[in-house]
Amino acid sequence: MIPERKSLIIDERQAAAMIRDGMTIAIGGFINSSHPMAIVRQIIRRGVKDLTVVGPASGGLDLDLLIGAGCVKKLVTAYMGGEHYCPIAPLFRVAAERGEIDVWECDEGMFYCALRAAAQGLPFTPWKAGIGTSFPQVNPDLKVFTDPINGEPLLAVPAIKPEIALIYAAHADPYGNVQHIGTGFGDRAMWRAAGKTIVQVEKIIPNEEVRKNPLATSIYGADAIVRAPYGSHPFAAPGYYIEDEEHIREYVAAANAYAKKGDRRPFEAYLHKYIMEPETHADYLEVIGIKRLISLHEY
Amino acid sequence: MTKEYATDFTTKELIASFIAHQVRDGERVAVGAGLHVPRAGILLAHLLYCPNVRLYVVMTFTNLIKEPKMEPFYTVTDFRPAKWAEAYVFHDDFQENPRLVSDMFVVGALQIDKYGNSNLIGVGKDYKRLDFRGPGAVGTLSMAHYVDRYYLYVQSHDRRIFVEQCDFISTIGWGEGGADGRRKLGIPGNGPIYCITPLCIMDFEPTSKRMRLKSVHPGVTVDQVVENTGFELIVPESVPETEPPTIHEIRTLRERIDVEGMLRR
Numbered sequence: 001m002i003p004e005r006k007s008l009i010i011d012e013r014q015a016a017a018m019i020r021d022g023m024t025i026a027i028g029g030f031i032n033s034s035h036p037m038a039i040v041r042q043i044i045r046r047g048v049k050d051l052t053v054v055g056p057a058s059g060g061l062d063l064d065l066l067i068g069a070g071c072v073k074k075l076v077t078a079y080m081g082g083e084h085y086c087p088i089a090p091l092f093r094v095a096a097e098r099g100e101i102d103v104w105e106c107d108e109g110m111f112y113c114a115l116r117a118a119a120q121g122l123p124f125t126p127w128k129a130g131i132g133t134s135f136p137q138v139n140p141d142l143k144v145f146t147d148p149i150n151g152e153p154l155l156a157v158p159a160i161k162p163e164i165a166l167i168y169a170a171h172a173d174p175y176g177n178v179q180h181i182g183t184g185f186g187d188r189a190m191w192r193a194a195g196k197t198i199v200q201v202e203k204i205i206p207n208e209e210v211r212k213n214p215l216a217t218s219i220y221g222a223d224a225i226v227r228a229p230y231g232s233h234p235f236a237a238p239g240y241y242i243e244d245e246e247h248i249r250e251y252v253a254a255a256n257a258y259a260k261k262g263d264r265r266p267f268e269a270y271l272h273k274y275i276m277e278p279e280t281h282a283d284y285l286e287v288i289g290i291k292r293l294i295s296l297h298e299y
Numbered sequence: 300m301t302k303e304y305a306t307d308f309t310t311k312e313l314i315a316s317f318i319a320h321q322v323r324d325g326e327r328v329a330v331g332a333g334l335h336v337p338r339a340g341i342l343l344a345h346l347l348y349c350p351n352v353r354l355y356v357v358m359t360f361t362n363l364i365k366e367p368k369m370e371p372f373y374t375v376t377d378f379r380p381a382k383w384a385e386a387y388v389f390h391d392d393f394q395e396n397p398r399l400v401s402d403m404f405v406v407g408a409l410q411i412d413k414y415g416n417s418n419l420i421g422v423g424k425d426y427k428r429l430d431f432r433g434p435g436a437v438g439t440l441s442m443a444h445y446v447d448r449y450y451l452y453v454q455s456h457d458r459r460i461f462v463e464q465c466d467f468i469s470t471i472g473w474g475e476g477g478a479d480g481r482r483k484l485g486i487p488g489n490g491p492i493y494c495i496t497p498l499c500i501m502d503f504e505p506t507s508k509r510m511r512l513k514s515v516h517p518g519v520t521v522d523q524v525v526e527n528t529g530f531e532l533i534v535p536e537s538v539p540e541t542e543p544p545t546i547h548e549i550r551t552l553r554e555r556i557d558v559e560g561m562l563r564r
Contacts, residue, residue: 029376030375030376030390031374031375031376032374032376033374033376033378034376057390057391057438058375058435058437058438077435078435078436078437078438079434079435079436079437080434080435081434083333083373083374083375084333084373084374087333087434088432088433088434089434092432093431093432094432096421096429096432097421097428097429097430097431097432098428099427099428103435105420105435105436106436107435107436107437107438107439107440107441107469108390108393108394108436108437108438108441109393109394109397109438109440109441109442109444110440110441112391112393112394113394115391116394127441128444128485128486129440129441129443129444129445129486130440130444131471131484131485131486132468132471132474132484132486133440133468133469133470133471134418134420134467134468134469135440135469137426137467138420138426138467152485153484153485181378182358182378182381182387183358183359183387183388183389183390184389185358185376185389185390185391186389186390186391188389188391189391235376236376236377236378238378238381239378242377242379243374243376299379
């Protein structure tokens, strides 16, 4: 008898159930694109606390939402904002100013050094950029040491190992072969570093489709796959939909009401309407509405 | 051939033209999405003067000289310009060799000191209780470290930005000054070349590497710049006006690059 190959498909609730208080998790994508939002919203619904959230190298409003919802203890990223929607992420800014979250201050080069060291099982990656700056002062994990070859000062960027990486991609087969559309930003660096990788996809494709173009397989061997159409909403999904500008502006207005005027009600209303009230990803999509969703064209 | 200068242009268009003249043909040049003016300047250089530039546009490399006009893109994650891609850039590859991404770079800042050191971390004396938390360094530190040269670019010019001392330094300029200010720290590259603001262009005096006024934009006085700068700026005896854009540059900007008119607002 030929044994069956095991399907790795789970749903967003099973995926989020793997995230427990105090864990170190990575969240993929980049600023306004490609975040595993179905899983992120479920993490908020479950009320997970004290997370150390790693990345992306430049973080977006998905992380701002997690901070506002009280899930984050420490953040590892080199940027927090929404580009032209808001240059600085509002709830991140106030949480950092009040010392409610710890920021592991780095730039994008250092960020990847930390993941690379974790991937290679090394204590640190040496990096040159940062000598003469405030980084070693504001982030005491960064150590200045003397290069044993040339005797010059170098920065040791310590390994940061996410226990679980949560990644968004266009496609995967049921066996964990993931194919991004576009570059996937720094997603593969997270996968290489993480203990486990869960990939939320727009569409499950048959294994035969994967075999037509193995070069397109960006992550070989994800540990679990979550199918969630429109799952990066309100952020963009290369090849599927552009970001929902109106929704992002609604979020920014709600977050700014708290960050700039101290009125938390609009943000609480946002949380209630879009996250706490809908029980599943499908319920969330019903709240957004089919007209809005299909207006987000792919070209 | 004498240059035919435009007479009707905005300060943003003037700055785009200035930036266009900083690009050298054959270089790799990163085009940021968020900073509209530097983006327009780099595209202007490419379309008019530098056909062999390798443009890094939203995670791709491309060449756009045959494109009749640039479709607008506002974010570094907009995937639509990928239709132009000759190569994809995996973002984490940037750490493998930042020089493969760009030969020049544009760095924004919350604060800048007289040696061109700059700060995107935040404003305040206590890092744990900042008065104003900034967006973070993005890739500016590593890019500015490895590239051949970079340009400081800010969208306002006042004493909050131009300070005697940055509260934090996220990108090193000339360190504590002197022509060997970077070499002393073991930092390669030619550092910041110019600091570009809505009022003026500043460069760095070669011996001290202190910031020096190079030119003022039309309608701006030297006093105005000095008053709005929180450190002692070197002011040469005569300060020219920033060279205006040519008619051809303005036409190219308006018809092929800034079709939406972001630089005219």
